[in-house]
Amino acid sequence: MALYTIVPLEEVLSEEETATGRPFEMTMGGKRLLVAPEGPGQGRIMQLLSTDPADFLDPRWHPGNMIIWLKTD
Amino acid sequence: MRLQMRWRQEQAEAEERERPARRQRLTLQSLKQLGQMSPPPQIPSDIHCMVIIGQIEGHMLLPAKNKTTKYEHLIPQLVAIEQNPHIKGLLVILNTVGGDVEAGLAIAEMIESLSKATVSLVLGGGHSIGVPIATAADYSFIAATATMTIHPLRLSGMLIGVPQTYEYLEKMQDRVINFITGHSRITEERLRELMFKTGDLVRDVGTVLVGKDAVAEGLINDVGGVSSALRKLKELTSLKGLYRKNGGDE
Incomplete structure (x- = not known):
């Protein structure tokens, strides 16, 4: 596998302990979000995955927002 | 739920x-x-924007501390942009340290083969595999303070110590070089010269090009920012519209 990057490979590939869980994708309000879980059923928005520039003006999807979702089990 | x-x-x-x-x-x-x-209220925009940041993640998931661009996202988004009749142009903004060669080239080829107008803008950094992606657009801009690093490919992981490994590396590198020279004004000779230059980078061979250097070398079209990029995009979208109306095939 070829990683063509200026970052030294030992930097890229080293695993680190992260406080929050691994970010995952979810859909909310019709928009795709990358969310870092911070507990059961809640998390912080890390990224809005969209190409429409208007979506980025919507304050609901600002990175750093806490979001909560309720799961029905 | x-x-x-x-x-x-x-x-x-x-x-x-x-x-x-x-x-x-x-x-x-x-x-x-x-x-x-x-x-x-959503004001529909006919210009869409795609940001390529951090490491370009390809076949392997990188550790969580890396900020990544997942190419498997960008590909369907590019297909959607190509298909959507309301979208006339795409602005690709780059601030990447490079990443997976195949994923990077895949994105570059997709951007290159879009029939819609594309403009790329390198902000901060457009290093390594970011170079082909920047040159893939119809017109490219670089911010005055942005940098692009040209350096040779390196293989990682388990390598077999035979001459064929070197030939493979050469082949991979040729893919990247051919794409860059095919979509910019730089010659292959000059690109190889920049790639193997010693003295610029501390831990590696290669060259760091800042803003206008990239334009001088013929890699990037012009120095500019977001307003110049959008202005150019508007110009290209109206030109492409005319071309299509007059029976041109894109």
């Missing part, structure tokens, strides 16, 4: 100040009724 959301008070207030009075009344009404804000 029922979904609920919470707000930051400051962000909501900032939005409020910008809204005209009537919309403000409607918003307050919906806040009272539903307990949540209605979204701001």
Whole structure:
């Protein structure tokens, strides 16, 4: 596998302990979000995955927002 | 799954100040009724924007501490942009340290083969595999302070110590070089010269090109920022519109 990057490979590939869980994708309000879980059923928005520039003006999807979702089990 | 959301008070207030009075009344009404804000009215944009940041993640998931661009996202988004008749142009903004060669070249080829107008803007950094992606657009800009690093490919992982490994590396490198020279004004000779230069980089061979250096070398079309990029995009979208109307095939 070829990683063509200026970052030294030992930097890229080293695993680190992260406080929050691994970010995952979810859909909310019709928009795709990358969310870092911070507990059961809640998390912080890390990224809005969209190409429409208007979506980025919507304050609901600002990175750093806490979001909560309720799961029905 | 029922979904609920919470707000930051400051962000909501900032939005409020910008809204005209009537919309403000409607918003307050919906806040009272539903307990949540209605979204701001969507003004449909015919220019879409794609940001390529951090490491370009390809066949392997990188550790969580890396900020990544997942190419498997960008590909369907590019297909959607190609298909959507309302989208006339794409602005690709790059601030990447490089990443997976195949994923990077895949994105570059997709951008290159879009029939819509494309403009790329390198902000911060457009290193390594970011170079082919920047040159793939119809027109490319680089911010005056942005840098692009040209350096040779390196293989990682388990390598077998035979001459064929070197030939493979050469082949991979040729893919990248051919793409760059095919989509910019730089010659292969000059690109190889920049790639193997010693003295510029501390831990590696290669060259760091800052803003206007990249333009001088013929890699990037022009120095500029977001306004120049959007202006160029508007110019290209109207040109492409004319071309298509006059029976040209894209």
